[in-house]
Amino acid sequence: MTSGASEQPGNPILRVLAATKYYMVGGNRMYAVDDVSFDVRPSEILGLVGESGSGKTTLSRIVARLIDQDDGRVIFDGADITGMSGAKFGTSPKRRLLQMVFQDPLASLNPRFRAFDAIANPVQRLGTPEERRDVRDLVIEAASHAGLPERLLHSYPHQLSGGQRARVDIARAIVLKPKLVLLDEPTSALDASLQAHVIQTILRLRSELGVAFIFVSHDLNLVRLISDRLLVMHRGKVVEQGQAQEVFENPSADYTRQLISAIPVLGRRRVAGKPTA
Ligand SMILES: Nc1ncnc2c1ncn2[C@@H]1O[C@H](COP(=O)(O)OP(=O)(O)OP(=O)(O)O)[C@@H](O)[C@H]1O
Numbered sequence: 001m002t003s004g005a006s007e008q009p010g011n012p013i014l015r016v017l018a019a020t021k022y023y024m025v026g027g028n029r030m031y032a033v034d035d036v037s038f039d040v041r042p043s044e045i046l047g048l049v050g051e052s053g054s055g056k057t058t059l060s061r062i063v064a065r066l067i068d069q070d071d072g073r074v075i076f077d078g079a080d081i082t083g084m085s086g087a088k089f090g091t092s093p094k095r096r097l098l099q100m101v102f103q104d105p106l107a108s109l110n111p112r113f114r115a116f117d118a119i120a121n122p123v124q125r126l127g128t129p130e131e132r133r134d135v136r137d138l139v140i141e142a143a144s145h146a147g148l149p150e151r152l153l154h155s156y157p158h159q160l161s162g163g164q165r166a167r168v169d170i171a172r173a174i175v176l177k178p179k180l181v182l183l184d185e186p187t188s189a190l191d192a193s194l195q196a197h198v199i200q201t202i203l204r205l206r207s208e209l210g211v212a213f214i215f216v217s218h219d220l221n222l223v224r225l226i227s228d229r230l231l232v233m234h235r236g237k238v239v240e241q242g243q244a245q246e247v248f249e250n251p252s253a254d255y256t257r258q259l260i261s262a263i264p265v266l267g268r269r270r271v272a273g274k275p276t277a
Pocket residue numbers: 023031032050051052053054055056057058059218
């Protein structure tokens with residue numbers, strides 16, 4: 001299921017330059033994100049991987065302007081959005097081009113909104129007058145792209161399965177045809193077959209709409225299946241980045257090797273991309 005689009009043409013849609021974020025813990029700086037730089041190109045899928053606490057969510061939130069960094073820059077779609085607070089970014093024309101899907105769709109979906117209204121909401125808030133007029137068509141189109149049957153648009157979140165809720169969240173993220181979607185552990189609450197469906201959906205959206213994705217997960221095996229490139233984080237730092245296949249088969253950092261060797265393969269352990277006997 002590798003994506004095949006390893007060399008993405010065009011200027012980066014996102015440039016993160018030396019992003020740094022720390023918290024004061026017991027009078028000392030604890031670096032959640034420490035001098036992290038990377039690019040994402042149009043229609044590229046970047047896997048952001050690392051164990052719990054490595055800084056993945058903090059980095060995603062910096063990119064989405066949900067928190068401010070202490071140092072570094074974020075360039076999105078050619079504009080320096082570093083100095084933009086979340087509130088200012090919320091009203092910027094760039095906002096609609098960058099969307100985020102959170103870990104748990106049951107928590108992120110408003111229980112009083114039917115699927116249709118949840119998907120329509122970004123159009124009402126950020127769309128042009130024409131898009132607001134055509135909201136019904138846009139919702140149906142986004143649901144179809146996300147693989148959500150039209151009949152489920154009238155359901156409330158609690159009436160949907162985990163996989164269907166994940167599709168509502170994805171449909172909502174793509175309804176305004178963004179250039180970049182941040183997915184923070186979008187499949188962690190799903191079983192393996194639903195995970196596979198969501199991954200197929202993401203790969204289809206990339207090829208049909210040219211959307212770039214940052215796919216955040218602690219599960220290196222899953223990330224490897226979907227990503228063109230991998231960024232491996234450990235204690236706030238990037239310890240390795242490169243083409244997904246290459247990183248998996250020939251990791252240069254000890255930490256990446258540890259992550260790979262922790263992946264079980266049919267009862268055996270996988271080391272450096274090859275199952276051991
Ligand atoms: N608001 C905060 N105040 C203090 N420390 C924080 C805060 N937010 C995050 N941290 C710390 O920053 C580090 C990175 O956290 P972050 O949530 O980004 O990691 P993560 O890789 O996304 O983990 P997970 O996979 O568990 O979500 C952790 O040590 C965390 O405890």
